[in-house]
Amino acid sequence: MTSIDVYKDAYAAPGAGGSTRNLIAEAGSSARALLLLGRGSDPDSERGVDCPGELPPASDPTLVERARAAKAALGERVFLLGHHYQRDEVIQFADVTGDSFKLARDAAARPQADYIVFCGVHFMAESADILTAPNQRVVLPDLAAGCSMADMARDFQVADCWDVLTDAGIASQTVPVTYMNSSAAIKAFTGERGGLVCTSSNAERALRWAFEQAGAAGGGAGKVLFLPDQHLGRNTAVRQLGLSLDDCVVYNPLKPNGGLTVEELRRARMILWRGHCSVHGRFTAQQVAAVRERVPGVQVLVHPECSYEVVSAADLVGSTEFIIRTIEAAPAGSAWAVGTELNLVRRLADAHPDKTITFLESTVCYCATMNRIDLPHLVHSLESLVRGEVVNQITVPEPVARNARLALDRMLALPELVPAGSVGSSSGSAGSGSAGSGSAGSTGQEAGR
Numbered sequence: 061m062t063s064i065d066v067y068k069d070a071y072a073a074p075g076a077g078g079s080t081r082n083l084i085a086e087a088g089s090s091a092r093a094l095l096l097l098g099r100g101s102d103p104d105s106e107r108g109v110d111c112p113g114e115l116p117p118a119s120d121p122t123l124v125e126r127a128r129a130a131k132a133a134l135g136e137r138v139f140l141l142g143h144h145y146q147r148d149e150v151i152q153f154a155d156v157t158g159d160s161f162k163l164a165r166d167a168a169a170r171p172q173a174d175y176i177v178f179c180g181v182h183f184m185a186e187s188a189d190i191l192t193a194p195n196q197r198v199v200l201p202d203l204a205a206g207c208s209m210a211d212m213a214r215d216f217q218v219a220d221c222w223d224v225l226t227d228a229g230i231a232s233q234t235v236p237v238t239y240m241n242s243s244a245a246i247k248a249f250t251g252e253r254g255g256l257v258c259t260s261s262n263a264e265r266a267l268r269w270a271f272e273q274a275g276a277a278g279g280g281a282g283k284v285l286f287l288p289d290q291h292l293g294r295n296t297a298v299r300q301l302g303l304s305l306d307d308c309v310v311y312n313p314l315k316p317n318g319g320l321t322v323e324e325l326r327r328a329r330m331i332l333w334r335g336h337c338s339v340h341g342r343f344t345a346q347q348v349a350a351v352r353e354r355v356p357g358v359q360v361l362v363h364p365e366c367s368y369e370v371v372s373a374a375d376l377v378g379s380t381e382f383i384i385r386t387i388e389a390a391p392a393g394s395a396w397a398v399g400t401e402l403n404l405v406r407r408l409a410d411a412h413p414d415k416t417i418t419f420l421e422s423t424v425c426y427c428a429t430m431n432r433i434d435l436p437h438l439v440h441s442l443e444s445l446v447r448g449e450v451v452n453q454i455t456v457p458e459p460v461a462r463n464a465r466l467a468l469d470r471m472l473a474l475p476e477l478v479p480a481g482s483v484g485s486s487s488g489s490a491g492s493g494s495a496g497s498g499s500a501g502s503t504g505q506e507a508g509r
């Protein structure tokens with residue numbers, strides 16, 4: 061997917077032709093976000109920013125050797141984190157691999173490392189900077205490695221949305237919850253307003269907690285504003301908390317008042333931000349049906365960033381960590397169609413030749429921005445550190461960091477989920493119970509990007 065595709069995906073939505081302040085501002089900033097890799101800048105965007113420096117040519121046959129030598133020279137002073145969706149050429153150098161939250165916590169648990177080199181995307185490096193000690197410096201090897209989903213919720217848009225909720229008289233009974241895949245500014249907005257961050261593994265607990273707070277504040281049934289991934293919000297609310305699809309509305313930041321009437325907002329329990337993952341949004345229920353035809357006995361395993369229709373058609377739903385554990389535990393000879401990022405699916409297939417592992421999509425579906433971190437960028441970052449030069453440092457300023465930490469700390473204070481299977485299955489074992497009932501989440505949405 062090119063950056064233009066990402067742009068179209070995010071902004072060429074029905075109704076995007078209005079003339080609201082949001083749309084004008086978005087049009088300006090989005091145009092900047094279309095800059096080619098390493099050219100020009102858009103400091104407000106997760107992607108498309110300037111990435112200065114002289115990169116070694118990708119054709120240099122000594123790149124692997126150079127990366128190895130630079131890492132060895134830095135020793136314990138550097139800690140290299142690799143997200144599951146990173147390329148093989150990069151992941152081979154990771155000291156630890158995982159989802160975004162696990163990696164941020166791993167970084168915080170390594171105080172002896174002066175440098176945290178985060179092979180992932182921008183919002184992940186921000187979280188690592190928030191959670192690590194002030195003397196630790198976080199490096200993102202390519203500053204243009206952003207996340208299109210995180211870019212779908214900009215701080216001024218979310219502030220506008222809160223004004224709309226205030227005008228509708230419902231802000232006081234609404235608690236914001238933001239997915240880990242959001243900018244530090246959105247996490248800070250959430251923290252300031254009594255909300256919290258969630259991952260896909262603890263979204264159920266986070267939502268139950270948020271509904272409890274919102275209900276107590278509003279003297280009755282509360283509401284949640286869920287940012288920025290509508291699918292994770294909907295899947296969790298409906299399949300695990302027992303809300304109905306009619307309880308959910310979608311707030312479109314490109315339309316006046318989010319495209320919703322005051323009555324619709326007042327009636328809703330879940331106000332879902334109109335954001336999605338450009339990778340997981342590509343999977344369809346038709347692909348699930350097609351793979352069942354094609355591969356006898358196949359089990360379909362997808363990420364909860366997929367649409368409600370896809371999740372409902374799948375056998376198992378869970379985070380990247382859950383997907384990995386499920387495949388590892390599966391018996392030899394079993395067949396799986398996996399709906400998540402292709403780098404991970406390929407690695408799983410290579411690691412488990414005794415199982416049939418296919419990619420749910422019929423065409424290539426890498427995360428374009430994750431793939432920006434390549435060997436030349438990694439070598440450039442590491443060799444610069446060896447010279448004592450910190451390039452591509454990610455720093456979250458105060459008070460944004462403080463307020464974002466509030467939202468992260470509330471998440472960390474949530475009780476552990478009972479480890480269980482999945483969001484649900486095609487056999488209908490999805491969660492039950494009413495929103496805010498405070499159950500321990502026995503259906504256990506296991507996920508966490």
Ligand code: SF4
Pocket residue numbers: 145181206207208209210241337338339340401427428429430
């Ligand atoms: S896979 Fe989706 S959510 Fe993850 S970084 Fe890429 S666009 Fe963002």
